[in-house]
Amino acid sequence: MTGGLRTNLRVVGALGWRSIRQTFRRPQLMAPILIFPTLLLAIQVGGAGRAVDLPQFPEVNGFLDFMIAGAMVQATLLAGNSGGIALALDIEMGFTDRLLAAPISRFAIVLGRLVGTAALGALTAVWFLAIGLIFGAHIEGGVLGVLLIILLVTCSAVAFGGIGAAIALRSGSASVVQGLFPLVFVILFLSTAFFPEDLLLEPARSVAEWNPLSFIVDGIRDLVVSTFSAGQFFEGVAALALMGLFGIGLSAAAMRGRLRRG
Amino acid sequence: MPAIQTRDLQRVFPGGVVAVAGVDLDIADREIYAFLGPNGAGKTTTVRMLTTLLRPTGGTAAVAGHDVVRDAASVRRAIGVALQEAALDPLMTGRELIRLQATLHGLPAAEGRTRAERLLARVGLANAADRRVGTYSGGMRRRLDLASALVHEPRILFLDEPTTGLDPVSRKAIWEEVEKLNREGTTVFLTTQYLEEADQLADRVGIIDEGRIVAAGTPGALKAEIGRPHLEVVLADGTMDRAEEILRRFGRPLPAKDGAALVELEGGASGVAPVVRALDEAGLVVESLDLVQPTLDDVFVAKTGYHLEGSDTGEQEAIEPERSG
Numbered sequence: 001m002t003g004g005l006r007t008n009l010r011v012v013g014a015l016g017w018r019s020i021r022q023t024f025r026r027p028q029l030m031a032p033i034l035i036f037p038t039l040l041l042a043i044q045v046g047g048a049g050r051a052v053d054l055p056q057f058p059e060v061n062g063f064l065d066f067m068i069a070g071a072m073v074q075a076t077l078l079a080g081n082s083g084g085i086a087l088a089l090d091i092e093m094g095f096t097d098r099l100l101a102a103p104i105s106r107f108a109i110v111l112g113r114l115v116g117t118a119a120l121g122a123l124t125a126v127w128f129l130a131i132g133l134i135f136g137a138h139i140e141g142g143v144l145g146v147l148l149i150i151l152l153v154t155c156s157a158v159a160f161g162g163i164g165a166a167i168a169l170r171s172g173s174a175s176v177v178q179g180l181f182p183l184v185f186v187i188l189f190l191s192t193a194f195f196p197e198d199l200l201l202e203p204a205r206s207v208a209e210w211n212p213l214s215f216i217v218d219g220i221r222d223l224v225v226s227t228f229s230a231g232q233f234f235e236g237v238a239a240l241a242l243m244g245l246f247g248i249g250l251s252a253a254a255m256r257g258r259l260r261r262g
Numbered sequence: 263m264p265a266i267q268t269r270d271l272q273r274v275f276p277g278g279v280v281a282v283a284g285v286d287l288d289i290a291d292r293e294i295y296a297f298l299g300p301n302g303a304g305k306t307t308t309v310r311m312l313t314t315l316l317r318p319t320g321g322t323a324a325v326a327g328h329d330v331v332r333d334a335a336s337v338r339r340a341i342g343v344a345l346q347e348a349a350l351d352p353l354m355t356g357r358e359l360i361r362l363q364a365t366l367h368g369l370p371a372a373e374g375r376t377r378a379e380r381l382l383a384r385v386g387l388a389n390a391a392d393r394r395v396g397t398y399s400g401g402m403r404r405r406l407d408l409a410s411a412l413v414h415e416p417r418i419l420f421l422d423e424p425t426t427g428l429d430p431v432s433r434k435a436i437w438e439e440v441e442k443l444n445r446e447g448t449t450v451f452l453t454t455q456y457l458e459e460a461d462q463l464a465d466r467v468g469i470i471d472e473g474r475i476v477a478a479g480t481p482g483a484l485k486a487e488i489g490r491p492h493l494e495v496v497l498a499d500g501t502m503d504r505a506e507e508i509l510r511r512f513g514r515p516l517p518a519k520d521g522a523a524l525v526e527l528e529g530g531a532s533g534v535a536p537v538v539r540a541l542d543e544a545g546l547v548v549e550s551l552d553l554v555q556p557t558l559d560d561v562f563v564a565k566t567g568y569h570l571e572g573s574d575t576g577e578q579e580a581i582e583p584e585r586s587g
Contacts, residue, residue, distance in 0.1 A: 007368040014365040018354065025353040025394075094349030098410075101313050101345075102366035103338040262316030 008105045015099075015112020020119050022086055029082045032181075033075050033120060034127055041071040041131070044194065056198040060225045061138045068132045069221035070193030072149070073213060075124035076156040077184045080247075081177065083117035084164025088174040091258075106259060110169070110251050114161045121157025125150040132224070141223035148233065152220050155240050162247020169254035193217045215239035263327050265291045265418050265449040266312060272320030273307050281307040283473035284321065289451060289466075291417075294444050296464035297453040298558065300570055304473040305453035306346055309422045312451070313343045326417055339367075342416035344407040346423045346453075352396030356387050359395060360410050367414035374413070381409040385439065401432025408439060419443065421452040425459060437463055457558040457570060467558065469565055476565040485556040488564050490530055492554055493537060494522040498547040508540050516560075519569055527553075 023029045045064050052063050060066045087110075090096045099109045129139065129146060139145050168177050188194070190204055191213035200208055208214050219236015222229055266289040273282040282304040289295045297305045310316035312325055314334040323330045326340035350359060357378055364374025382391045385405035395403060404424060411419060421440070425433040433456075440463060444450050454460050460467045461481045468478040477484055490513070495505050502523045506515060509525035512533055516524035527533035534553055541548055554560075562570045 010365055010368075014362055018351075018358075018362060021358075022351070022353050090351070093351070094345055095351050097315055097345055098343075098349050098363075099366065100315055101338060101341070101343045102363075103335050103368070104366055260317070262310060 008108045011104045011108045012111045012115055015109065016115025016119065019083070019086065019113050019116020023082065023116065023120060026086075029086060032078045033082055033124060036078065037071045037075040037124075037128075038131065040074070041067055041128075045135075054199060056196065058196050058198075058225070061140075062136065064132060064135055064137045065225050066196075066221065067194065068128055068137055068224055069217050070188070072125055072128045072153045072220060073156060073193055073217050074184070074188055075128065076121050076153055077160050077188065078181075079117050079120040079124060079157045080160025080162075080164040081181060081184060082164075083113055083120075083161040084166075084168040084177040084180075085174050086116075087113050087165050088168035088172060088177045091168065091172045092174060100259075106255055107252060110162075110165050110248075110255060113165055114158050114248075117161030117164075118154050118158045121154040122150055124157070125153035137224065139224055140226050141228050144228060145223040148228070149220055149223050152216065152223075152236055152240065155237075155244065156216055159240055159244035159247050162244060162249075162251050164247075166247065166250035166254040169251060169258050172258070187211070187213060191217060192221075212239040212243050216243075263291075264288050264324075265293065266295075266323075266325050266451060268312070268321060268323040270321035271308065271311060271318055271323050273304075273311060273316065274319045280473055282311070282318075285470070285473075285475055287468065287475075289449065291449055292444065292447055293465045294440070294450040294452070294463055296460035296467045297451070297470055298455070298457065298460045298467050298562070298570070299453075299470035300455060303470045305470055306422055307473075308470070309345075309420055309451070309453055313341060313420050314338055339414075340417045342411035342414065342419045344404075344411040344419075344421050344424060346426070350395045350398075350403055350407060353394060355392050355394055356382060356398070356406050357391040359406065360413055363410040363413045369414060377413050381412055385409045386435075399432075401428050401435065404428060404432065404436055405439070408436065412443070416448065418449045418451065421450065423453055423455065426455065433459070455570065457562070461558050469558075469562055471566045477561060481558060484558065484561045488556040488560045490526050490528065491556060492516055492524055492526045492560065493534065494519070494524055494550075494552045494554055495537075495541070495548060496522045496550045498549040504544065504546060505541065508544055508546070509537065511540065512537050517563060517567070517569060522550075 044067055048063065051057060052060060052066070096109065100106065129149065141148065164177060167180065171177065190207045191211040192208050193213060197205060197208055197214070215235045216239050219233050222232040266287055268285055268287040271282055271285040274280050285308055297308065299305050307316065311318050312323055312330060314330050314337050317331060325337045328336040328340065330337050360378040360381055361374050364377060369377065382388045385408060387402060387406055387409070390398065390402060395406065398406065408424065425436050428436070437459070440450055452463070464481065466478065466480050467484060468475045493509065495509060497505050500521065502518055502521070505523040509515060509523055512525055513528040514526040516526055518524060531553055538551065559569060
């Protein structure tokens, strides 16, 4: 490994660790990631549990088993949004200038933030798996399923974090990134996160059919409600790769633009 | 080879706003150079270009012998930067921040820890090292910012308004540290709105106004260029018109300042007595009369036509003269 690469990896690690610490030290960033999706999950499972009796509802052990994947993806979307807000705050307070004045790769700054978001993603996966198991969900995919769920959820956080970082770098404003918060719910409700595709009405059904979030949610859900199936899993991985490349590509372009503008 | 050299350095922002309009600098190794000017003069924009944070739109700049555009990475390795408003994460502790800075500059972890401890002690923050930066006072934040800029022992240190908004004690602590660093061999480029800071710290001063250097030299040479002392007269009734009318007979009038009428005495100190007599004969009651040796403020007025007002009090706004001299 070359010296420059080693230094940049250390920088990414250090910035990632800072990002994790920052989230835990700023409860207003942590609350939306875990508490909102947990409350929504509780309300939905408590209030609409009989949805599983609907004729076109897929075969599942319980409504919680169906909903848990949506809650995880919702949490990772919010983690990506929070990561974007934190990066925008760094830009606003001038901390990013401190990093840019150092002899490090410019993209290490974004990657450091994404490492922190990935860690939050892994945490949300563990959190919702624990909640699910405590309240009676069955993880049909077993131990391998659990590990793959954590992997998919972590990668989701990175993909969504890339988009959050791109918006932060482009706008340089925490309030702009925060303003996208409601959009998270629109995108989520236009996917299969909370409703089976067969129960959606047009045009939401067509949107959900092609919404990459649906593939990601279904990939995670499949590991909860059934044993591992390569087709569903790799569709989820492909959607994640697409979103990840999109997010990271967008943030790289936004970083270049910011450096040009100064 | 100069530590910093620029030729016709320019920065024009979108919309045609000219922030820096052609700056030439030759700053020698181990020199303290102060860039003096009001808000919006182009100081920070110049620093941002020299520290590779902003691309020039014209001209050239080399820092530590490296071009700021073509060899930005080498520039970043050679410099330490403490930017305006101390860009510190309030959620980090002082120790965490300096260690992170050490990592950013590629220092091994053990070396980073050692230097962090040494620097925290040096700037008097050892006892506050594990407190979050958000709980620090303005002076503590500045000292931490300075310490973090030094962690990789840079050859050239950029300080953008290092003492703005600080109380006199904190300001003095920063000055002492800057002087010590300079004695140890560090070249210092600092921007300031404080005349006293530039006068006391700098080997040379560049006065910048509207993106251009209007005067440069040692504080002594700049003051000598202005030459003669000036008289400041305040009348008991608070008016200035009649005093100005009389003072005009004895030398070149200067823009009024803090309610005082000013005149540059052609005959130096020997010209005071005739002025006193003239004021007395006119029946004016004088509240105060001071003979003031040339200061950097006089240089600033001579070069820009207005005072860098409040420069010694922390109220740093350049104000246009009520009447031009």
